[in-house]
């Protein structure tokens with residue numbers, strides 16, 4: 001089976017063409033605290049603790065063919081993350097959604113990467129007030145730009161070269177809860193440099209006992225003894241991961257969310273990763289050893305990839321972008 005060239009489709013198919021827009025939003029739109037601006041003019045004060053201490057939660061939702069994917073679930077996950085780290089979102093769900101719609105609408109994007117955050121914000125200046133979460137001026141920022149693929153069509157079609165990090169473990173959930181999507185990326189970023197040093201393209205991080213958690217910015221899956229398995233802890237509950245579990249159900253492929261030991265990848269028939277900014281990303285080698293017998297992207301990984309895009313473009317979990325909102329969200 002051939003992998004659908006989703007990125008090429010976004011660049012060439014008329015259903016994906018950018019709609020008429022103000023040229024200053026050609027690269028995308030940002031929303032900074034209380035106003036919209038062109039993406040390239042967006043900035044953050046250096047004393048925002050989100051910037052200084054990675055003290056923030058965020059989420060990313062995608063748009064394709066003019067439809068958000070699983071928007072309400074992304075918003076619900078974001079609300080849980082805000083609660084988990086004790087920041088207050090200045091906007092309710094409806095206003096937040098209106099901002100996200102307008103970001104996309106102003107740039108006329110039919111395929112978009114839409115990112116938003118609430119940071120700890122500006123710290124209190126009073127004596128001993130740092131102990132009080134309500135004394136910080138939490139800040140909301142967001143932007144939308146053209147859809148981003150972590151790996152392009154050719155890379156997804158041939159499969160990614162992955163390593164299991166030897167130098168890093170994923171930060172344990174008791175230290176930073178990975179279910180609250182957060183700015184803590186240094187473990188994952190350092191594992192990526194290790195991948196580069198070892199001649200690979202991406203990395204997955206184990207926990208301190210050798211069980212897999214997640215890849216850098218993505219969930220990890222393996223097909224072991226005919227079952228699609230993915231870690232049940234130490235990772236973000238990805239919405240692309242959720243989508244894959246649903247697609248497997250539809251295809252009659254058994255799934256299990258359970259602890260997955262790093263050694264299991266050696267005998268896996270297929271391995272793939274999932275993330276919003278990249279969809280389903282087949283893996284062709286782990287630690288330099290080919291995965292399964294296929295020597296490239298696995299058949300089921302490709303089938304899931306293709307079904308994911310076909311269903312999305314047909315409206316699966318889709319919310320049409322309110323393009324008429326351009327200029328009116330607030």
Ligand SMILES: Cc1ncc(COP(=O)(O)O)c(C=O)c1O
Nearest residue numbers: 217218219236238239240275276
């Ligand atoms: C650490 C981490 N794990 C997993 C994912 C995948 O989540 P989703 O499929 O909801 O994008 C992401 C997405 O950015 C992530 O940052």
